[in-house]
C-alpha cells in the first residue's frame with residue numbers, strides 16, 4: 651500500500667484521539683495539529699491567527715478537519731477554515747474531510763450558523779472535500795446533562811429529539827470516508843436510535859445520578875421548535891452501532 655501523509659486538526663479534542671486511532675495505519679505519516687504542538691506526532695498551528703498553518707499543512711495528502719471552537723466559531727471555524735484552505739498544498743491534497751454537525755442547516759443557533767458557513771467555505775474552495783455531519787457524541791451528552799443538573803433536579807427541554815452516537819463509531823466512519831475518494835457531498839452519520847431528550851436524561855440519571863429527578867420543561871423559541879421537529883436527527887447516511895445504553899453500561 652502506498653504510504654499516505656495525513657493531518658488531523660482538533661486531535662486533542664473529544665473526537666480527536668479516537669480519530670487518530672481509527673486512522674492509524676503502519677507506514678503512513680499521521681500528524682496532529684494543535685495550538686501547542688507538543689507530543690511526538692504533533693505539529694503546531696493556530697486557525698484563529700493562521701500562525702504556522704502553511705508549514706503544518708505542507709505535504710498533507712489527506713486532512714481530517716475536526717478543530718472547532720464554539721465560543722469563537724466565526725474566527726476559528728469559518729475564518730480559520732478559510733486560512734486552512736489557503737494553506738493546503740493543492741498539488742498534494744487528495745481529500746479533505748470536514749466534521750460538521752447534523753442539523754447545522756436547520757437549527758437556528760449561532761454556532762451551527764458558523765458550522766454551516768464553514769461548510770460553504772469548503773464547498774466553494776475547489777478542494778477535494780467530503781462533509782460529514784455527525785450527531786452528538788455520547789460523552790458530550792453526559793457533559794451537558796451533568797451541567798444541566800441543579801441539585802436533585804435535572805431540567806430538560808420538553809419534546810427535543812436526538813440520536814447521539816458513540817465517538818469511536820463516528821471516528822471509524824470518518825476514517826473510512828477519509829480513505830475513500832472525495833465525494834464533494836454532505837453526508838449524515840448518527841447513532842443507532844432516536845431518543846427523546848427526557849428519556850435520555852432518565853437513562854443517564856439512573857446510571858450516573860440515581861438521586862436526580864428529570865423534569866421536562868417547555869422551551870419556547872425557534873431553536874426549540876426545530877429540535878422538537880427532528881432537525882437534529884440524521885437524514886439518510888450510515889449509523890453507528892453502539893447505543894447510549896451500552897455507553898452508560900460501560
Ligand SMILES: NC(=O)c1ccc[n+]([C@@H]2O[C@H](COP(=O)([O-])OP(=O)(O)OC[C@H]3O[C@@H](n4cnc5c(N)ncnc54)[C@H](OP(=O)(O)O)[C@@H]3O)[C@@H](O)[C@H]2O)c1
Nearest residue numbers: 660662663664665684685696697698717718784786787790
Ligand atoms: N461534541 C460533539 O458532540 C460533536 C458532535 C458532532 C460534531 N462535532 C464536531 O466534531 C468536531 C470535534 O468536536 P469535539 O467535541 O471533539 O471538539 P472539542 O473537544 O471542543 O475540541 C476542539 C479541538 O479544536 C482545536 N482548536 C480549537 N481552537 C483552535 C485553533 N484556534 N487552532 C487550532 N485548533 C484549535 C482544539 O485544539 P487545542 O485546544 O489543543 O489547540 C481541540 O483539539 C468539531 O468540529 C465539532 O463541531 C462535535
